Amino acid sequence: MSSSTGTKIELQILNKIPEIERVCNSITTFSRQHSIDEKIISNLYLAIDELLTNIIRYGYRDEKDHTIYVRCTIEKELLTLQIEDDSYPFDPNKAPIPDLTNDLENRKIGGLGIYLVKNMMDDVKYVTKNGKNTLTLTKKCTIN
């Protein structure tokens, strides 16, 4: 389900991996309609993919359906992405930073997703309250 008014889009999905592509594509279309730079759109696609994959893959301990809300707002050259869910809390800012200088043998396989997100967005904030997690990412963008 999605609704789009002017500079905001809101989507509601279930915690299923195939839903992720739909969110990424919707937000891509929305960003293009607002003349966001292609490079930022590309980074945004990756960030959404990584974050939703983590929530859906690792965030739930039961087999039940859960709703995840994704909102994107573009205002005064600032793009804000918000993901709201009720999964097991995980603050990306507390995730260990992978060592990117290790040789192949010692290079850890995990942790890259969050690292890419933090690198591609300007700011990442995470709040968890009463069983609800809200992840807010921002990216400054020049409108073409």
Place this chain on the structure above:
Amino acid sequence: MEVKIEKIEDINIFSLEGNLDSNTSGDLEKRLIPTIDANNTKFILDFSQLHYISSAGLRVLLSAAKKLNQFKGKLILCSVKKDIKEVFDVAGLMPIFPIYDNPEEAARKILQ
């Protein structure tokens, strides 16, 4: 995502078409790992038709590279789009995955 496999002499060329993400990385893994297990040591991954990669894709590649490393094998990339190259760069994977402009150059290098 489609994975086309070609073998030229002892070089295995995997051409990926589409997106390598959490949905599709398992498909690559299912083809790549058994090929490594069958004592193949030279791999070129042609990314000319690959439009997108996420950490799930990087994970499969890293896992394959680690396995190959044990057998002194090589896995190199070619024809990588700019956006994907950036992901490798940010993830610190350029030293681990040499990238060449085209399959011919990659083949020359892998035989050296």
